[in-house]
Amino acid sequence: MNSEISPQISTPLGELTLRLSSTPRGARLARRLAAQQLDAWGYPHDSEASDTAQHVVAELAANAVTHGRVPGRDFELRLLLLPEGTLRIEVSDARGDRRLRIVTDADAEGGRGLVLVAVLSRTWGVAGRDVGKTVWAELPLGRAPLVR
Template sequence: MNAEISTPTDELTQRLSATPRGARLARRLAATQLAEWGHPHDSEVSDTVQHLVAELAANAVTHGRVPGRDFELRLRLLPENTLRIEVSDPRGDRQLRFAAQEADGEHGRGLILVTLLADTWGVTERDVGKTVWAEIGLG
């Protein structure tokens, strides 16, 4: 048995193509996973999670895209019924850090929505690229 390739039930990790189709798929995968965790597609919390994933994935495939490289969606159930959404893309994070500091909304509505919907969110650097993450209580 190889523990690394077994699929733990409290986690979903999926690489996706950095295309609009890949971003749509990320949202659908999140809805399906949430349903497995007891939150149906049409529930309020699933709706919120789908919005968060859609915005983060859209950003990954537009601003974070490197031609020929995938992005990655990861969903994790943390203690106390918190969901952690992680969307990783291959671009460095300097541009995003700058954008996140701008409060005037001139750079779009996606991250404003993320700020409103998530309990917390942030950006973590990786060896290659970055992870934009958001956490939300599933209630």
């Protein structure tokens, strides 16, 4: 895990930034909107690339609404399609605590979601911001298609 947002982010081919309610409904919507945007960028909803990205978005969004929720504050989803065929997913919440708990105990009831993020992504990390934190992951999607 990297501790800060990578300073070398290429100019994106495409970008989507949304604020969503810090509720389970907002987390589900984040996953659906990510799938819709990836389809618009040429990665069909049923493709492996889209499926992987949806899993990562779902996990990061669920963590934002479960552990990063501050009453009255939304969370933010940002997707960047980078030229080298990489998707950068950023989920920002209003809670500034940057400690992330990764649970590897097979008997634990939860906490293994970040293990999934680590396995599915090329790299991931957490960074502070003025209010809250951003948890990010970069996924290799393959050759970047033309943005529609």
